[in-house]
Every structure is written in C-alpha cells, then in structure tokens.
Amino acid sequence: MIVIKLGGSLTHSKALINCFNKIQQRYQGRSVIIVPGGGAFADQVRFAQKQWQFDDITAHHMAILAMQQMALMFKGLVPHWSIVSSLSELQSAINLNKYLIWSPDSAELDQAAIPASWDITSDSLAAWLAKQLSATELILVKSAVIDPQASLEQLAAQHIIDQGFCQEVQATLFRIQVVNQRDF
Numbered sequence: 606m607i608v609i610k611l612g613g614s615l616t617h618s619k620a621l622i623n624c625f626n627k628i629q630q631r632y633q634g635r636s637v638i639i640v641p642g643g644g645a646f647a648d649q650v651r652f653a654q655k656q657w658q659f660d661d662i663t664a665h666h667m668a669i670l671a672m673q674q675m676a677l678m679f680k681g682l683v684p685h686w687s688i689v690s691s692l693s694e695l696q697s698a699i700n701l702n703k704y705l706i707w708s709p710d711s712a713e714l715d716q717a718a719i720p721a722s723w724d725i726t727s728d729s730l731a732a733w734l735a736k737q738l739s740a741t742e743l744i745l746v747k748s749a750v751i752d753p754q755a756s757l758e759q760l761a762a763q764h765i766i767d768q769g770f771c772q773e774v775q776a777t778l779f780r781i782q783v784v785n786q787r788d789f
Contacts, residue, residue, distance in 0.1 A: 606636040606699060607742045610731035613644025613675060614748040620786040624746055625683050627789055628704065636699045638738070639686070639706045640731040641679055646671030651723070665721035669711045672727055676708035692737055699738075707734060724768035732773040732781075742780045744789070751785045 609628060615621040628637060643650070650667040653659075680688050686704040689695045691713055698705055709730060719725060719733065728745055735743040749765045757774070760766045760783055774781060 606638065606738060606740045607632060607744065608638045608640060608731055608735040608738070608740045610640040610727055610743070610745045611642060611679075612745070612747045613642030613647060613671075613727070615642075615746065615786055616644050616675075616678075617748065620748060622682065624786060624789060625679075633703070635703070637704050638689075638695065638699075638734065638740075639679065639704065640727055640734060641672050641675035641706065641708075642727045643668055643671030644675055646674045647726075661723070662721040664723070665719075665725075666711050668726070669709055669714065672730075673708045676706045679706050692734075695734075695738060709734075720769070722769070725773075726767040726769075728767045729769040729773045732770060732777070735779050736773075736777055740779045742782070743774075745781075745783045746786055746789045747783065748786055751783055751788070753788075757781070757783070 611621065611624055615624060647668050650664055650671055654664045676688055680686060686706050687698060688706045688708050689698050690708050690710045695705060695707065717733070731745065732743060745766060747765060751765065757766065757771050761768055761771055766783060
C-alpha cells in the first residue's frame with residue numbers, strides 16, 4: 606500500500622490533474638490512498654486565525670475541514686475514486702477500490718492525540734496515516750523545488766515539509782519520498 610499526499614499548492618496550476626493521471630498510470634493494481642493538502646482553504650484558516658486570534662484547537666478543526674473540502678474537490682475531478690474518512694473505512698475499502706481519497710475525521714484524530722498546532726499539517730497527517738495502515742511507501746508531492754540530496758530535517762527547516770513531520774516518521778519502516786510535481 607502506498608500513501609500519496611498531494612500538496613494544496615498543486616491546485617494553482619494543471620499540476621493536480623497531471624498528478625492524478627500519473628497516479629492512475631503508475632500505480633495500477635496497487636492500493637493507493639491519496640491525502641489532500643488543505644490548499645487555499647487552509648490558507649483562509651491561517652488568515653482568519655491571525656485576524657480573529659482564536660485558539661489553535663479551533664484552527665486545527667478548521668484546517669481538517671479544509672482537507673475535507675479538498676477531498677471533495679478531488680472526488681469531483683476524479684469521480685471514480687472513492688472518499689473514505691476513518692481508519693476502519695480505509696482498512697475495509699483498501700481491497701475494494703484502487704484509489705481512495707482520505708477525508709480525515711476530526712474526532713478520530715482527536716482520539717489519536719494529534720496535536721492542534723500549525724507544526725502538524727497534512728504532511729504529518731499523511732505520515733500518521735501511513736503508520737496506522739502499515740503502508741510500504743509515503744510520497745509527498747509538492748510544488749516547491751526539492752533538493753534530492755536534502756534530508757527531511759533540512760526540508761523542515763526550509764518549510765517544505767511541516768515541523769512535526771520528522772518526529773512523526775521516527776522509527777517508521779516505510780519508504781519516504783518528498784518530490785516536486787515535475788519529478789513525480
């Protein structure tokens with residue numbers, strides 16, 4: 606099983622559609638779970654929190670809603686893919702559908718004690734999901750230029766991946782790739 610996180614910034618160009626096409630071409634016959642970034646929807650949460658000064662727990666739940674909105678958009682663009690929300694739904698649907706879109710369940714993430722912080726974004730949530738599902742590979746597809754020699758720590762320092770990602774992937778067994786959309 607492979608988990609692929611598609612960054613929200615991919616929606617600013619045709620890159621998102623290109624990624625959908627590449628996934629369908631490359632991963633036929635494999636179980637694939639797509640994790641959407643929050644994109645412009647999450648950017649609006651950041652803006653609203655800065656303006657209104659509400660707490661991080663509220664912002665976290667709003668950012669999860671941003672990912673859910675993006676999941677709905679993905680489904681609208683690739684209607685034959687399925688949306689799933691909970692781990693139990695994912696585990697039972699993995700063998701039924703080739704391509705699944707994760708629309709994270711806030712209550713499930715709260716039960717898992719996922720910190721409510723901007724240090725934890727869809728990058729870390731994709732890593733958490735990959736761990737929960739014993740994935741073999743996690744790919745983060747970004748619009749940013751990625752130095753293929755950069756360590757995860759360097760990518761976090763450059764704000765290409767979130768600050769919590771390195772801690773989330775400690776002692777994991779799956780392969781991790783962080784790639785630019787053109788190299789995906």
